[in-house]
Each structure stands twice: as structure tokens, then as C-alpha cells.
Amino acid sequence: MGTFTKNSDNCVNANGVVRPPKRLLDQLSESIRLKHYSIRTEQAYRGWVRRFILFHGKRHPQEMGAREVETFLTHLAVEGRVSASTQNQAKSALLFLYKEVLRTDLPWLDDVESAKSGKRLPVVLTPEEVQRLLGPIEGTTGLILRLLYGTGMRIMECLRLRVKDVDFARREILVREGKGFKDRVTMLPEKLMAPLGEHLARVKALHAADLSAGFGDVYLPWALERKYPNAAREWAWQYVFVAARRPVDPRSGAVRRHHVEAQSIQRAMHQALRVAGVSKPATPHTLRHSFATSLLETGYDIRTVQELLVGHSDVSTTMIYTHVLKRGGHGVRSPLDMLG
Structure with missing residues (x-):
């Protein structure tokens, strides 16, 4: 070529x-x-x-x-x-x-034959199906899938989490630069407090071993590496879900540990659906739809659910709550905590 x-x-x-x-x-x-x-x-x-x-x-x-x-x-x-x-x-x-x-502005493309955009309802799993799906899955994959259902995060939002974004004291997770480059806050499910804490203890030990071996730095966005030269090696900036290997960064050429690949979670989800006998064409993103549906069925206000999923551009709307308790993550109890 x-x-x-x-x-x-x-x-x-x-x-x-x-x-x-x-x-x-x-x-x-x-x-x-x-x-x-x-x-x-x-x-x-x-x-x-x-x-x-x-x-x-x-x-x-x-x-x-x-x-x-x-x-x-x-x-x-x-x-x-x-x-x-x-x-x-x-x-x-x-x-x-x-x-x-090329520094050339094209005129509006009026003559393009547009692809048809179908209006399909999202696939949603019932709480019983979620129970069957998540029950047998253990380890890091199980923790990630439970977080997707328990928080409503998109898969890449979850995989890009940094240690500093998880607040155990407030039981909140700060999702940075979600879709549309918006930050938002969602809850940290009570059922995942202990498993996530144990997971981070193992990741911290791995990070310490990387530092001893002369590695341990992580990718930093928005030129932060130049602004804070030591931040890339600090524990707070490390990914929550790190990969098992230290590959070569395709952009910088640096050898460093990245986050878990989304494809591995998608494959695990597909396998879990087959084992659970769930015939719906679900993906990890389906857990986000199921999160929202479960909250609405439980009686939470649609504006509150919208805030947890995407965030509001108007600050005044973020304070509109009904039917919620004053807890972390806008007072919402995670659907993961509602499972038997």
C-alpha cells in the first residue's frame, strides 16, 4: 500500500x-x-x-x-x-x-445518501437475569461487570477509572470526561466496597513491584505529564483495572501498564450469557440500560437517573431529587445492592 x-x-x-x-x-x-x-x-x-x-x-x-x-x-x-x-x-x-x-472546508454534503437509522429499544436484563449472569463470574472481570450494573457507567468509563476517582468515604465514583467530555458522580455500591478495596490492595502491590523494576508510570491526559512530572508514577493516578502486561504505548513508545482491554470484558460477557442461559443479545452496555430501568421501576425520579447516567449541563437541574435518600451518589441506592 x-x-x-x-x-x-x-x-x-x-x-x-x-x-x-x-x-x-x-x-x-x-x-x-x-x-x-x-x-x-x-x-x-x-x-x-x-x-x-x-x-x-x-x-x-x-x-x-x-x-x-x-x-x-x-x-x-x-x-x-x-x-x-x-x-x-x-x-x-x-x-x-x-x-x-488539509485546511480545506468542504461545503455541506447535501447529496449524500444517508444510511437508515433504525429506532430500536435497548436490550434490558431483568434483575433475575442479572443475578444468573453475574453469580458465577469472579475475579476482576466479575468486579467490572458488577460495577457496570451497579453504577450505570459505560465500559470505557469504568476501565479508565483512576484510583483517585474512587471515594470510599463518600461511597461515590467520579466519572471523568464521559461522553461529551462531561464529569459526573455516581454511587459506589455497598456490596462492592470490600471487593473493590481488596482489588486495589492487589493493584497497589503490583504498582510497587513495577516501581521497583524501573517502571510504574501511567499515561496522563491533557499534557499533565509535563505539568506534573512525578504524577505518572503516583499511586493516585494509576488505573483501577490494570492490564496483566506492560505493553509499548503506540503513541509515545513508552513501556507501561495500561488498563484492561474492553474486548476481554465483552468476550467474558458473551460467555457468561451462554452459561447463564440468557438468550438476549446483551453486551456490557446492556448492564447500563438495565441499571437505568431498574432504578425507574424502583421509583426513582427520571431526572435523578438522567443525572447519574449522563449529567446535566445546567447546574440548577442537578439538585432536583424526588423519592431518594441523602446518601452518596445523589442519594441513590445501587441496583446491585437490591439483588438478593
Whole structure:
């Protein structure tokens, strides 16, 4: 496959050394990182730009424009039969390429054949099904799945938790930079207080061993590593759910321990559903839907449930509570604590 480098003059640095121009996909990655997008977004955007270029016979995007973008997106909807969300992701990737990398604003893409967006109700598990599902699962995987059901967190919100985000005294979990870059607070289920404390004791011992071996630093977002040089090795910044290995960071090249991969939790969920005899097409995200449904069925106010799930942009609405006790996590008792 070609490198997708537009023929242009080579770059000359301050020492007079001639360097070849950066490849287009490398320029894309650099722009994405400047915007502090996640590595998953970077991988997805690179994939869509690569597919766009190959679809048009390896022509450079500078030689193309809105018409070619519309043709590609329409092909995804009509021939590829992708979902509306998939087509929108491809569109976002290409608009980002033209605006942030090529510095070209495309006109509004009116002629794109949009993928059909189906309106489907979310899959929800009953408390009995959740009991059968979670009962046999032990270890870190079981703890993660119980947290998803007991707090309503998204899977990546749970996996990206740092030690400092768990407040045992207030029985709260601070979810940082959730969807829409919003912070919010949810409850820490009483049933998970002891298991989570024991888990963190093991993680702390692992972190101490990493430090002794010359490792122990963790990825820090938003250039915090430059602002607080020692924070990456501090216990408070470590991930709650760390991976078993220390891989090479694909962005920085540093060898350090990352959080557990989402795919491993998804596979464990699939296996647990089969063992429990639950025939619904559930995923870890289903536990979030089940969390909300359980609270509403129990009688909690819909505004309170909304606050726990996504947070409010208007501060005045965050104080609206009905039918709740004054406890941690906005006074809501976790559905995990309601299981027999």
C-alpha cells in the first residue's frame, strides 16, 4: 500500500538537514493528538481515510473534494449497507481530514445518501437475569461487570477509572470526561466496597513491584505529564483495572501498564450469557440500560437517573431529587445492592 504522501518540497530543519514530508496518515494522527482525541478515535479515523483513498484509486485527498466524499459515503450506505452511526463516523473522519489536516472546508454534503437509522429499544436484563449472569463470574472481570450494573457507567468509563476517582468515604465514583467530555458522580455500591478495596490492595502491590523494576508510570491526559512530572508514577493516578502486561504505548513508545482491554470484558460477557442461559443479545452496555430501568421501576425520579447516567449541563437541574435518600451518589441506592 502506498504511503499517501503528496508530492511536495522536502522540509529543511534549522540545521539544514533535508527531511521528506510527513505522510498524510501521520499528519492526521498528529492533528488528532493535538485535539486530545482518544487512541480509538485515531485508529478509526486513520482507517476511514485509508479506505477513502483506496476507494478512489489511491488519489491524494488534495486532488479530491466534496464530490468524492459524497460518492464514498453514499457507497457505504447503498452498497456497504452500513449503519447510520458507522456512516457518520466515516463522515466525521473525512471532514476532520479536510478541515484540520488539509485546511480545506468542504461545503455541506447535501447529496449524500444517508444510511437508515433504525429506532430500536435497548436490550434490558431483568434483575433475575442479572443475578444468573453475574453469580458465577469472579475475579476482576466479575468486579467490572458488577460495577457496570451497579453504577450505570459505560465500559470505557469504568476501565479508565483512576484510583483517585474512587471515594470510599463518600461511597461515590467520579466519572471523568464521559461522553461529551462531561464529569459526573455516581454511587459506589455497598456490596462492592470490600471487593473493590481488596482489588486495589492487589493493584497497589503490583504498582510497587513495577516501581521497583524501573517502571510504574501511567499515561496522563491533557499534557499533565509535563505539568506534573512525578504524577505518572503516583499511586493516585494509576488505573483501577490494570492490564496483566506492560505493553509499548503506540503513541509515545513508552513501556507501561495500561488498563484492561474492553474486548476481554465483552468476550467474558458473551460467555457468561451462554452459561447463564440468557438468550438476549446483551453486551456490557446492556448492564447500563438495565441499571437505568431498574432504578425507574424502583421509583426513582427520571431526572435523578438522567443525572447519574449522563449529567446535566445546567447546574440548577442537578439538585432536583424526588423519592431518594441523602446518601452518596445523589442519594441513590445501587441496583446491585437490591439483588438478593
